Amino acid sequence: MPFILFLFLVGPKNAEKQVKRNSNTSRQYISCAPGETLTLDQLPRLRIPRLIYPDEKSDFPRVVANNNTVPAGKLKKKVLKLQLEVVWSDFYPESENRPGLRVVTIREKGKAPSVPAPLIRVETGTTIHAELRNTLKDSSVTFFGLQKRPSSVKDSVLLKPGESKEIVFESGREGTYLYWVKLGDNDISNEEQQLGGAFIIDPKGGSAPDRVFVMNISGFPIDTTLYKNGFLEALTINGKSWPYTERFSQSVGDTVRWRIINSSLRVHPMHLHGFNFTELSIGSVLSDSVFKPGYEPSIVTQNMRTLTTMTMKWVASRPGNWLFHCHLSFHTAPDTRLPGAAELDPPNEKQHMAGLVLGMTIKPGPSDLISKGPSRELNLYVDQYFPGKSPRNGFSLTPDSKIDSNHITSPGPLLLLKQYQPTYVTVTNRMQIPTSVHWHGLDLDSWADGVPDYSASDGKMSPTIQPGEKFTYKLTLMRPGTYIYHSHFNDAKQIASGLYGPMIVMGEGQTYDPKTDHYYIVGWKNSDSSAPKDMLLNGRTQQPPLNVQTGETHRLRLINILTFGTIRIRVLKDGVPFLIKSIAKDGTDFPLVQQTFLKESAAFGNGETADFEFKPTEAGTYDLKVIRGNGIYSWTQKWIVTD
Numbered sequence: 159m160p161f162i163l164f165l166f167l168v169g170p171k172n173a174e175k176q177v178k179r180n181s182n183t184s185r186q187y188i189s190c191a192p193g194e195t196l197t198l199d200q201l202p203r204l205r206i207p208r209l210i211y212p213d214e215k216s217d218f219p220r221v222v223a224n225n226n227t228v229p230a231g232k233l234k235k236k237v238l239k240l241q242l243e244v245v246w247s248d249f250y251p252e253s254e255n256r257p258g259l260r261v262v263t264i265r266e267k268g269k270a271p272s273v274p275a276p277l278i279r280v281e282t283g284t285t286i287h288a289e290l291r292n293t294l295k296d297s298s299v300t301f302f303g304l305q306k307r308p309s310s311v312k313d314s315v316l317l318k319p320g321e322s323k324e325i326v327f328e329s330g331r332e333g334t335y336l337y338w339v340k341l342g343d344n345d346i347s348n349e350e351q352q353l354g355g356a357f358i359i360d361p362k363g364g365s366a367p368d369r370v371f372v373m374n375i376s377g378f379p380i381d382t383t384l385y386k387n388g389f390l391e392a393l394t395i396n397g398k399s400w401p402y403t404e405r406f407s408q409s410v411g412d413t414v415r416w417r418i419i420n421s422s423l424r425v426h427p428m429h430l431h432g433f434n435f436t437e438l439s440i441g442s443v444l445s446d447s448v449f450k451p452g453y454e455p456s457i458v459t460q461n462m463r464t465l466t467t468m469t470m471k472w473v474a475s476r477p478g479n480w481l482f483h484c485h486l487s488f489h490t491a492p493d494t495r496l497p498g499a500a501e502l503d504p505p506n507e508k509q510h511m512a513g514l515v516l517g518m519t520i521k522p523g524p525s526d527l528i529s530k531g532p533s534r535e536l537n538l539y540v541d542q543y544f545p546g547k548s549p550r551n552g553f554s555l556t557p558d559s560k561i562d563s564n565h566i567t568s569p570g571p572l573l574l575l576k577q578y579q580p581t582y583v584t585v586t587n588r589m590q591i592p593t594s595v596h597w598h599g600l601d602l603d604s605w606a607d608g609v610p611d612y613s614a615s616d617g618k619m620s621p622t623i624q625p626g627e628k629f630t631y632k633l634t635l636m637r638p639g640t641y642i643y644h645s646h647f648n649d650a651k652q653i654a655s656g657l658y659g660p661m662i663v664m665g666e667g668q669t670y671d672p673k674t675d676h677y678y679i680v681g682w683k684n685s686d687s688s689a690p691k692d693m694l695l696n697g698r699t700q701q702p703p704l705n706v707q708t709g710e711t712h713r714l715r716l717i718n719i720l721t722f723g724t725i726r727i728r729v730l731k732d733g734v735p736f737l738i739k740s741i742a743k744d745g746t747d748f749p750l751v752q753q754t755f756l757k758e759s760a761a762f763g764n765g766e767t768a769d770f771e772f773k774p775t776e777a778g779t780y781d782l783k784v785i786r787g788n789g790i791y792s793w794t795q796k797w798i799v800t801d
């Protein structure tokens with residue numbers, strides 16, 4: 159063991175130096191999960207600027223969570239009169255009885271301020287007459303997105319302290335957009351992105367019934383001796399953090415239409431459990447691109463960049479409890495909760511998520527799942543290989559597996575599965591900590607979905623698997639493709655500790671050939687999420703070269719299970735990009751018309767998988783590169799191609 163430990167400590171240092179620090183990584187994350195057992199008057203009171211308590215005297219109006227169902231303003235003869243004011247306010251992103259934040263927000267004149275900002279929703283052909291007022295005494299504010307759409311020219315309205323202005327503009331083309339306000343000089347050490355809201359333009363006669371969800375972030379760095387997380391923050395969807403976000407209910411067969419708006423300056427890979435969704439459009443503050451029929455992606459995760467929008471629909475085709483959440487693990491970590499919720503409450507393992515999570519229940523009804531043929535049983539063991547502050551955990555298929563110092567325990571073994579084969583996976587937890595496994599991207603029964611003490615259907619529930627216990631999940635395998643299994647318990651810590659692995663579902667009649675079928679899975683090496691040391695591709699820093707022959711068609715399966723950060727793939731021959739064909743995403747093959755040749759793939763976020771075809775036509779050496787984020791860090795695998 160000492161020898162292995164030595165390798166582990168000194169091996170990957172070079173990689174570490176090349177990793178550019180992301181602002182997310184400067185945060186300290188604590189391991190305790192929040193509960194709700196202390197009442198407000200039992201809480202020790204921290205005195206930190208911005209932190210407020212709901213039972214203390216305040217001169218400021220209280221923010222209401224805006225569920226985006228009632229448009230702001232008064233509409234008369236195709237003219238919308240809108241009066242918006244920028245005000246200081248008291249914002250309670252969790253329960254109304256827990257600590258909150260004093261922040262600047264937007265209100266309609268005469269109404270309570272709201273997060274997100276008031277919904278602007280009109281039909282195309284409407285004139286908008288807006289009166290804007292800055293009530294702040296010491297800061298200017300700038301409105302963005304109050305102009306006719308679409309536009310490539312960014313207009314803005316600056317209001318000095320105490321100033322008011324009136325503007326008039328046409329709504330423009332239908333679509334899903336947003337507007338937002340920047341505060342003063344906008345000291346970027348503070349994140350003031352509670353000042354954004356939805357701007358929806360409906361076609362004449364209106365849209366099909368939908369819901370609008372806006373993600374906002376407020377974040378203020380504080381003295382870490384006061385509060386371990388180092389930030390006061392609120393990551394909210396329609397003004398609330400999990401578990402206080404709105405809960406939904408659908409019936410089997412319902413078509414669900416959502417408009418998702420990222421009003422923050424961070425990236426959010428938004429992931430739907432259990433179902434593919436159809437992406438109808440991708441937009442921004444001023445434009446919205448609608449996918450042509452036949453070109454609409456069918457996916458489970460969309461990496462939403464800053465200040466962008468997505469219009470999506472999905473069919474609630476199976477009962478149970480489901481999540482739609484950000485897959486950037488820090489954006490759902492319980493550590494993001496405000497002091498008094500995460501820091502001061504006793505740990506409660508049932509609440510291991512916070513922030514950008516929505517929950518919904520599809521009422522009991524028929525299921526769309528198909529299983530056929532003889533069933534199969536697999537045993538998956540979860541072990542802790544290195545204990546301590548930065549533990550390494552891992553999955554294995556054999557009960558006596560030893561640590562592999564090359565792979566440092568992760569990724570877990572490839573689970574090679576067959577379409578429609580009923581597959582039972584028994585997960586045995588041999589760690590000292592509870593866990594749970596999520597089968598990311600699969601259509602399956604809710605009870606087997608792996609969100610502990612939440613995923614439930616048919617009278618069964620995914621449990622928290624306690625140390626020494628086991629649980630058998632049933633996998634249903636509807637679509638051939640590339641998937642991920644990973645811990646869904648304290649994700650930021652457990653995924654970074656190594657609890658992830660690849661899954662490949664082969665279609666009926668297909669066979670898996672490792673010579674032509676390759677996965678590239680990227681995850682963190684270190685579980686100390688405050689300082690990710692480096693990342694591993696297929697559990698390694700160095701990739702072994704591959705020997706292949708010309709004319710062969712290879713499938714490349716790219717998987718991003720980093721706790722944050724995007725990855726891309728490209729192939730170079732003699733330094734020149736070699737075209738690869740994009741053929742699938744999130745376990746769904748593209749129709750032929752959507753398959754495209756690329757010099758380099760798009761950047762995929764956490765929880766996304768994407769498949770490519772690579773057909774080397776000439777002998778020589780090819781460099782396959784998996785590139786992280788801004789390109790400062792990448793891995794290269796040499797492909798030696800001979801005739």
Ligand SMILES: [Cu+2]
Binds near residue numbers: 427484486514
């Ligand atoms: Cu996020």
